[in-house]
Amino acid sequence: MSEALLDIQGLRVEFGDTAAVRGASFTVARGETHCIVGESGCGKSVSALAVMGLLARGARRSADCLTFAGKDLLARNEQQMSLLRGDRMAMIFQEPMTSLNPAYTVGSQMAEVFTRHRGGSRHAALDRAAALLGRVGITAPGMRLGQFPHQLSGGLRQRVMIAMALMCDPELLIADEPTTALDVTVQVQILRLLAELQRDLGLAILLITHDLGIVARIADRVSVMYAGEVVESAPTATLFADPSHPYTRGLLDCVPVPGKVKPGDALGSIPGTVPRIRPSFAGCGFRDRCTHAAPVCAGTVPRQHAGNAHEFLCRLPPGWAATGQAA
Amino acid sequence: MLRFALRRLTVALLVALTVMVLSFMLTRVSGDLAISIAGASATQQDVEIIRHAYGLDRPLAMQFIDWIGRAAVGDFGESFFFKARTADLIMDRMPITLTLGLVGLGIALLVSIPLGVLAAVRENTWVDRLVQLVAMIGQAMPSFWLGLILMITLGLQLGWLPISGTGSWEHYVMPGIVLSFSAIPALTRLTRSGMIQALGSDYIRTARAKGLSRLSILGKHALRNAAIPVVSIAAVQLGFMLGGSIVIETVFALHGVGFLAWESISKNDFPVVQAVVLVLALIYIGLTMAADLLNALLDPRLRAS
Numbered sequence: 001m002s003e004a005l006l007d008i009q010g011l012r013v014e015f016g017d018t019a020a021v022r023g024a025s026f027t028v029a030r031g032e033t034h035c036i037v038g039e040s041g042c043g044k045s046v047s048a049l050a051v052m053g054l055l056a057r058g059a060r061r062s063a064d065c066l067t068f069a070g071k072d073l074l075a076r077n078e079q080q081m082s083l084l085r086g087d088r089m090a091m092i093f094q095e096p097m098t099s100l101n102p103a104y105t106v107g108s109q110m111a112e113v114f115t116r117h118r119g120g121s122r123h124a125a126l127d128r129a130a131a132l133l134g135r136v137g138i139t140a141p142g143m144r145l146g147q148f149p150h151q152l153s154g155g156l157r158q159r160v161m162i163a164m165a166l167m168c169d170p171e172l173l174i175a176d177e178p179t180t181a182l183d184v185t186v187q188v189q190i191l192r193l194l195a196e197l198q199r200d201l202g203l204a205i206l207l208i209t210h211d212l213g214i215v216a217r218i219a220d221r222v223s224v225m226y227a228g229e230v231v232e233s234a235p236t237a238t239l240f241a242d243p244s245h246p247y248t249r250g251l252l253d254c255v256p257v258p259g260k261v262k263p264g265d266a267l268g269s270i271p272g273t274v275p276r277i278r279p280s281f282a283g284c285g286f287r288d289r290c291t292h293a294a295p296v297c298a299g300t301v302p303r304q305h306a307g308n309a310h311e312f313l314c315r316l317p318p319g320w321a322a323t324g325q326a327a
Numbered sequence: 328m329l330r331f332a333l334r335r336l337t338v339a340l341l342v343a344l345t346v347m348v349l350s351f352m353l354t355r356v357s358g359d360l361a362i363s364i365a366g367a368s369a370t371q372q373d374v375e376i377i378r379h380a381y382g383l384d385r386p387l388a389m390q391f392i393d394w395i396g397r398a399a400v401g402d403f404g405e406s407f408f409f410k411a412r413t414a415d416l417i418m419d420r421m422p423i424t425l426t427l428g429l430v431g432l433g434i435a436l437l438v439s440i441p442l443g444v445l446a447a448v449r450e451n452t453w454v455d456r457l458v459q460l461v462a463m464i465g466q467a468m469p470s471f472w473l474g475l476i477l478m479i480t481l482g483l484q485l486g487w488l489p490i491s492g493t494g495s496w497e498h499y500v501m502p503g504i505v506l507s508f509s510a511i512p513a514l515t516r517l518t519r520s521g522m523i524q525a526l527g528s529d530y531i532r533t534a535r536a537k538g539l540s541r542l543s544i545l546g547k548h549a550l551r552n553a554a555i556p557v558v559s560i561a562a563v564q565l566g567f568m569l570g571g572s573i574v575i576e577t578v579f580a581l582h583g584v585g586f587l588a589w590e591s592i593s594k595n596d597f598p599v600v601q602a603v604v605l606v607l608a609l610i611y612i613g614l615t616m617a618a619d620l621l622n623a624l625l626d627p628r629l630r631a632s
Binding site for chain 2: 052054081082083084085086087090091093095098099100101102103104112113116117148150161164
């Protein structure tokens with residue numbers, strides 16, 4: 001892997017008396033697909049919005065380090081952030097049905113990103129928009145440019161969102177659950193498209209999902225988030241072969257694997273829900289739901305290395321699952 | 328878009344027909360017209376002669392069809408009181424009322440849209456509360472009282488504006504301000520709530536993610552969607568202003584249609600009353616239709632449905 005394009009260390013986001021993200025750290029290298037997984041409310045989307053500078057008013061963001069392509073994002077004001085957004089970093093969302101403005105045509109919404117960041121004529125921007133609509137697999141792009149969002153299906157709208165995100169050739173595409181709202185067949189098409197674009201354009205993708213099937217299909221690297229922290233981070237194959245955090249193991253046990261699970265077998269589940277974490281909270285956020293919890297889990301949890309760029313946040317030693325050392 | 332316009336036009340014509348029937352019937356049930364034309368000192372015989380002379384002894388349906396037929400070519404008959412053609416009376420006074428209404432609506436929009444946007448952008452801050460307070464005070468203020476206060480301050484004490492009459496554009500400023508106060512509260516609140524809803528929407532998040540300027544996000548993306556209900560209500564408000572400017576026309580001695588309506592109602596001058604009601608209703612229907620068409624231009628989803 002080459003240098004980090006996006007480097008996040010110790011990111012914290014608080015809303016009122018709730019800590020949505022508390023000390024999350026991960027990096028995205030140029031040209032890689034990095035997946036963030038975790039259940040609802042674990043801080044995945046908030047982390048992504050914090051990177052983009054799109055948090056709701058009232059949110060407090062802080063970090064030890066938040067750099068994109070060598071630029072310190074923490075030092076940038078809203079105006080300076082807006083010059084990066086849509087140009088060098090782009091984002092697509094979970095809700096393709098409502099993410100486009102109903103009052104403007106597809107072409108107008110795509111063209112304005114280009115004229116905002118690159119200038120030039122509207123005509124040139126529309127040409128580029130048509131080319132990109134073709135690139136994301138939309139037929140008759142010229143006709144689509146003149147259509148309004150309500151005339152397109154959900155899958156088409158998400159393709160338009162992707163094409164719009166690519167208007168200025170960004171280095172990083174953040175995709176927040178881009179397929180969750182779509183039919184399964186359309187999901188597969190969109191994922192295939194993202195993987196293809198990533199390969200052809202050398203795009204780095206930060207993909208947020210709760211679907212481990214998507215992770216296995218597309219990710220180079222995975223970070224598992226829980227209660228506002230990255231509890232485990234590893235190359236995809238390593239994570240699936242050697243999950244080292246009890247939460248990651250629990251997540252993988254929830255997925256039925258054909259051949260391993262027989263009809264009638266009980267699927268794994270993790271009891272309880274993600275707790276609401278106050279800013280003063282210390283220790284492991286998972287300890288109330290963990291079968292391996294011990295008194296030391298309320299203290300500072302060590303970040304451990306299990307080799308091959310594999311890190312996890314737990315008191316248990318690397319390889320505990322394989323050797324049966326867990327107490 | 329054409330089909331949408333045609334369908335709206337059909338609905339508008341049906342509404343106009345209903346209004347015609349209603350205004351015709353209401354003037355007939357409000358009293359015996361022959362008696363009121365003849366006056367208090369008339370004998371029974373005089374009343375009968377007048378009843379026959381004005382065709383009031385014919386069946387109602389005949390009178391209605393006759394009236395519609397002549398109204399369609401702009402003939403609303405003679406005024407009983409002014410001894411002039413009703414159409415001329417209305418045409419003379421309509422420019423005054425139209426000017427007043429448009430000035431009032433213009434001032435209302437110029438004030439309430441920026442205020443509403445400002446309140447939405449600063450939602451739940453003191454700015455927002457101040458705007459809402461001002462809107463509430465505006466709603467609570469009686470228009471004749473505001474008119475008199477303005478006359479005393481701007482007209483008499485400062486001498487900036489003329490206090491009555493219709494001689495120049497300056498004569499319309501004060502009544503326009505007073506008239507605008509009836510529309511400002513509703514339009515401000517509507518702009519504010521529309522903008523708050525728009526600013527919280529997914530497409531505004533997308534616009535921000537695209538790095539668009541604040542001006543583009545607020546003006547192009549949010550306000551365009553927030554303006555849709557504002558346009559509808561503004562059209563209705565203009566209708567109210569045209570039909571309901573009686574008090575202001577009286578205070579500022581503007582002899583517009585509102586004043587004419589009041590005069591003719593008090594004198595039971597039914598051809599004028601009928602004609603004024605009909606003309607105002609047709610304007611109102613036209614405004615509503617114009618608002619629908621404007622909305623269809625603003626919101627492409629409406630054109631398809």
